[in-house]
Amino acid sequence: MGALRVQSKSIKKREVLRTCIPTDVVLWTSRWSHAASLTVNDNFVENLTISPEPRKPASTSFSGQKHHAQHDESAAPTSLNLADEDKSEKIADLIEQDEPANGSSENNHLAAHQAPASSSERDTAPFRCGYVAILGQPNVGKSTLLNALLHFKLSIVSPKPQTTRKRILGILNRPASQMIFFDTPGILEAHYRLQQALVRAAFQAMREADVQIMMIEPSASPSPADLAILNRLADTGKPIVLVINKIDTVAKDHLLPVIAAFQNKPNVKEIVPVSALHQDGIEALAEVLEKYMPLQEPFYDSELMTDHPERFLAAEIVREKIFLRYGEEIPYSTSVQIEEFVERPGHKDYIRAIIFVERESQKGILIGKGGQALKQVGKLAREELEQLLGRPVYLELFVAVKERWRERESELRSLGYL
Ligand code: GDP
Numbered sequence: 199m200g201a202l203r204v205q206s207k208s209i210k211k212r213e214v215l216r217t218c219i220p221t222d223v224v225l226w227t228s229r230w231s232h233a234a235s236l237t238v239n240d241n242f243v244e245n246l247t248i249s250p251e252p253r254k255p256a257s258t259s260f261s262g263q264k265h266h267a268q269h270d271e272s273a274a275p276t277s278l279n280l281a282d283e284d285k286s287e288k289i290a291d292l293i294e295q296d297e298p299a300n301g302s303s304e305n306n307h308l309a310a311h312q313a314p315a316s317s318s319e320r321d322t323a324p325f326r327c328g329y330v331a332i333l334g335q336p337n338v339g340k341s342t343l344l345n346a347l348l349h350f351k352l353s354i355v356s357p358k359p360q361t362t363r364k365r366i367l368g369i370l371n372r373p374a375s376q377m378i379f380f381d382t383p384g385i386l387e388a389h390y391r392l393q394q395a396l397v398r399a400a401f402q403a404m405r406e407a408d409v410q411i412m413m414i415e416p417s418a419s420p421s422p423a424d425l426a427i428l429n430r431l432a433d434t435g436k437p438i439v440l441v442i443n444k445i446d447t448v449a450k451d452h453l454l455p456v457i458a459a460f461q462n463k464p465n466v467k468e469i470v471p472v473s474a475l476h477q478d479g480i481e482a483l484a485e486v487l488e489k490y491m492p493l494q495e496p497f498y499d500s501e502l503m504t505d506h507p508e509r510f511l512a513a514e515i516v517r518e519k520i521f522l523r524y525g526e527e528i529p530y531s532t533s534v535q536i537e538e539f540v541e542r543p544g545h546k547d548y549i550r551a552i553i554f555v556e557r558e559s560q561k562g563i564l565i566g567k568g569g570q571a572l573k574q575v576g577k578l579a580r581e582e583l584e585q586l587l588g589r590p591v592y593l594e595l596f597v598a599v600k601e602r603w604r605e606r607e608s609e610l611r612s613l614g615y616l
């Protein structure tokens with residue numbers, strides 16, 4: 199089953215289709231558009247109707263392990279490349295085309311689920327390796343996308359914006375490529391020093407990237423914030439892959455105006471609609487990105503999925519549980535530091551974390567009545583840590599006040615944000 203069906207195959211309408219989508223933009227679709235139709239009239243693409251396949255209800259939380267139920271490996275991507283002379287024929291061909299299924303293992307280990315190149319594959323295909331920065335406004339789903347690409351929950355996710363505070367490095371090993379992704383804090387107007395540091399981290403990733411993912415939500419017209427980010431990305435001169443995320447949340451005929459609004463933007467080379475949460479369009483995206491990787495040998499061992507130490511991941515997991523457990527103020531005033539992380543063969547690992555808040559009153563809220571709130575955070579964090587590490591863990595949480603740490607350079611430095 200292909201992705202888009204061009205309802206009219208008349209030469210005239212194909213011609214219209216050809217002219218209404220610029221030749222330097224490639225639109226990628228995937229099999230989430232199970233029953234899709236692209237209707238053209240003599241002036242413009244009139245309508246894009248896409249009916250998603252019925253799917254199982256999605257869980258909104260990750261287990262700390264490889265994604266399971268939501269990942270439909272058979273949901274094969276199909277490309278619609280409108281850049282070639284022969285594009286209408288290509289569309290027709292692609293409609294019938296199926297992507298080969300991409301098997302995956304159930305290995306729980308940090309790195310083991312991916313498919314590094316075997317030596318025979320490496321002999322035949324030139325190897326590509328490079329950096330991909332995932333950029334966009336807060337909460338568009340950047341961290342969810344990184345996890346979807348890796349098939350592993352590496353980056354923490356919450357419904358609140360600005361969950362990600364540091365650049366997260368995730369390595370996707372494929373038979374003919376190694377793509378090193380930077381998940382970044384969302385780009386926003388910075389009001390305090392911590393936010394300035396977050397935005398700086400995002401732009402740093404942008405500068406290091408070979409290709410930039412600009413992630414947006416499928417809203418009808420581009421927001422000024424999206425356009426500002428896009429301009430900034432375009433200034434680097436590097437290719438931009440526009441990823442429209444959360445396509446599961448909109449009627450599919452809303453996608454075309456979104457595509458139309460972005461397709462002519464400078465350096466936007468590809469447009470890929472996805473649902474990171476539902477793993478739709480992710481394989482298509484990986485294939486698109488791979489093309490932009492320079493021809494070179496891998497930088498990292500192919501067994502590796504990240505270069506962050508377990509200590510860092512442990513702090514992130516605790517922070518995520520805080521984001522999920524408390525209301526508006528607490529998560530943003532909180533920073534987590536791992537004071538001790540000891541592997542004790544034959545015993546549980548011992549992890550001691552300090553949660554810093556900005557004021558004494560926040561300490562009380564964090565701990566909760568009879569310590570219940572913090573206990574819950576600790577339990578959820580420990581369970582996820584145990585899954586991540588594959589070992590039993592004894593996790594101790596302490597709360598301390600670091601006044602106005604978000605605004606003080608010395609504190610930001612000591613907490614690793616600068
Ligand atoms: P980030 O701030 O850009 O890193 O965004 P997150 O990855 O933390 O996601 C923010 C929220 O959007 C979370 O509640 C995610 O579950 C949700 N989300 C991410 N991708 C999708 C998607 O494809 N569809 C839907 N419906 N929600 C999504």
Ligand code: MG
Pocket residue numbers: 340341342354355361362381382383384
């Ligand atoms: Mg994030």
